Amino acid sequence: MKYQKKAYYGMEDTNNKIFKGDNIEVLTQIRDIYRGRVDCIYIDPPYNNDEEYIHYNDSDGFDIWLEKLCNILPLLFELLSDKGSLWISIDDGELHYLKVAADKIFGRKNFVHTIVWEHRTTRENRMAFSNNHEYILVYAKKPDEFKKRRNLLDVDEEFLKRYKNPDNDPRGPWQSISVSVQAGHAVSSQFYTIVAPNGNLHKPPAGRCWAYNEQRMLEEIKNNNIWFGKEGNGVPRRKKFLSESKIGLTPETIWFAEDVGTTDQAKKHLKSLFKNQDVFDTPKPESLLKRIIEISTNEGELVLDAYLGSGTTAAVAQKLNRSYIGIEQGEHVSDIIIPRLNKTIDDLLSEDGVRDNLGYELWLEESNDID
Ligand SMILES: C[S@@+](CC[C@H](N)C(=O)[O-])C[C@H]1O[C@@H](n2cnc3c(N)ncnc32)[C@H](O)[C@@H]1O
Known part of the structure; x- marks a missing residue:
C-alpha cells in the first residue's frame, strides 16, 4: 500500500505527519526515511483483553495479538536514534508475555525499566483485587546513551x-x-x-x-x-x-495519578474537548505523555506513536514543540484525531502566535481522499 500527502493543517512545511492506515504498512513505507531518527516511540496497543470498544476491537486472541506486536516491534526499533527510547503501555494480563517477546526482539540488554502507572484512584470492589495500575515497558536503542541524555523531571x-x-x-x-x-x-x-x-x-x-x-x-x-x-x-x-547542581529529579519507576493523571481524567478531558459525547474508551492522559516525552526528548526532536487512538501523543508533542508522526487505522482519524489536533494548533496559535512546526500533514492511502 502506498501513502500520499493529501492535506495539511496549520503551516504547510512542518515535520509532523498523521498517517491513516495499518501501522506495519505505513512503517514499511517510511522506514528508510526515518531509520535512526526517532528519539521517542510511545505505543499503546490493544491489550488483548477481549473487549469491543466503540472505535476498535481488541479481540484478536492471544496468538494473533502477540504475532502482530512481534511484527511491529523490530520495525519500530530500527527507527530509534542512538539516544532513542521505546515506551510500551500494557496491563497485568499480558505484561509478562510481552516482556519476554520484546526482550527477544530488542535484546535483554536494551531493557531499561518497567514503570508502574497508577491509572485509577478509585477502588474496584467487584473484583478480587482492585486493579489500580498499568505498566509501561521502557527499552532503549543504546541504554548508556539514553541514560546520559535523558532529561530529569522538573524539581518541586x-x-x-x-x-x-x-x-x-x-x-x-x-x-x-x-x-x-x-x-x-x-x-x-x-x-x-x-x-x-x-x-x-x-x-x-x-x-x-x-x-x-x-x-x-x-x-x-x-x-x-x-x-x-x-x-x-x-x-x-x-x-x-x-x-x-543539576537541577532536576531522576525519574522514579512508580508514577502516581496525582502527577500524571488517570484513565478517567483522560476521558473527562476528551469529553470536554468534544462537547460531552463519549468520544473514546481508552485514551491516555496528556500529563502521562507529557512526562514520557519530556524525559526522552528535547524541543524539535521526533516522537512517534503507531497506535495513535484519540491522538494524545500527537497533541502533547505539538504542545511541547516536538515533531511527531502518528499512525492510526481507525475512522476516528477524521472524527477525533483531526479535530483534536486542529484545536490544539488553533489554541497554540492564539496563545503563542506563530511558532515553528505548528501544523501537520495528513497522509492517506494513494486511492483514498478525506471526507
Ligand atoms: C489503546 S488505543 C490507543 C489510545 C491512545 N494512546 C490515546 O491516548 O488515545 C489503540 C489504538 O490502536 C489502533 N490500532 C490497532 N491496531 C492498529 C494497526 N494495525 N495500525 C494502526 N492502528 C492500530 C486502534 O484503532 C486504537 O485506536
Whole structure:
C-alpha cells in the first residue's frame, strides 16, 4: 500500500505527519526515511483483553495479538536514534508475555525499566483485587546513551527548600552533603584528622574516610566549601551549591495519578474537548505523555506513536514543540484525531502566535481522499 500527502493543517512545511492506515504498512513505507531518527516511540496497543470498544476491537486472541506486536516491534526499533527510547503501555494480563517477546526482539540488554502507572484512584470492589495500575515497558536503542541524555523531571518546591544560605555565602543557596566516603577503596592519604577553624578535631566516622586528601581538604576549608555547623562544632560537611547542581529529579519507576493523571481524567478531558459525547474508551492522559516525552526528548526532536487512538501523543508533542508522526487505522482519524489536533494548533496559535512546526500533514492511502 502506498501513502500520499493529501492535506495539511496549520503551516504547510512542518515535520509532523498523521498517517491513516495499518501501522506495519505505513512503517514499511517510511522506514528508510526515518531509520535512526526517532528519539521517542510511545505505543499503546490493544491489550488483548477481549473487549469491543466503540472505535476498535481488541479481540484478536492471544496468538494473533502477540504475532502482530512481534511484527511491529523490530520495525519500530530500527527507527530509534542512538539516544532513542521505546515506551510500551500494557496491563497485568499480558505484561509478562510481552516482556519476554520484546526482550527477544530488542535484546535483554536494551531493557531499561518497567514503570508502574497508577491509572485509577478509585477502588474496584467487584473484583478480587482492585486493579489500580498499568505498566509501561521502557527499552532503549543504546541504554548508556539514553541514560546520559535523558532529561530529569522538573524539581518541586521540596527540592528547592533543601538549599539554604545560613552563612550568607555570596555564591548563593547551598545544601550540606557528606564529605566522608566509604573506606572500601580508600588510599592511606584519605585517613587523617581534620582540624576545624575553632580547633575541634574530626576523625572520619567508623568504616569511612575523607573524600579528599589532607592538602585538598585544607584548600576546601580555606575556600569556605566545608561547613562545620552554625556554631562551628558540627561534623564537617561539603557545601553543594544550587548553582552547580543539576537541577532536576531522576525519574522514579512508580508514577502516581496525582502527577500524571488517570484513565478517567483522560476521558473527562476528551469529553470536554468534544462537547460531552463519549468520544473514546481508552485514551491516555496528556500529563502521562507529557512526562514520557519530556524525559526522552528535547524541543524539535521526533516522537512517534503507531497506535495513535484519540491522538494524545500527537497533541502533547505539538504542545511541547516536538515533531511527531502518528499512525492510526481507525475512522476516528477524521472524527477525533483531526479535530483534536486542529484545536490544539488553533489554541497554540492564539496563545503563542506563530511558532515553528505548528501544523501537520495528513497522509492517506494513494486511492483514498478525506471526507
Ligand atoms: C489503546 S488505543 C490507543 C489510545 C491512545 N494512546 C490515546 O491516548 O488515545 C489503540 C489504538 O490502536 C489502533 N490500532 C490497532 N491496531 C492498529 C494497526 N494495525 N495500525 C494502526 N492502528 C492500530 C486502534 O484503532 C486504537 O485506536
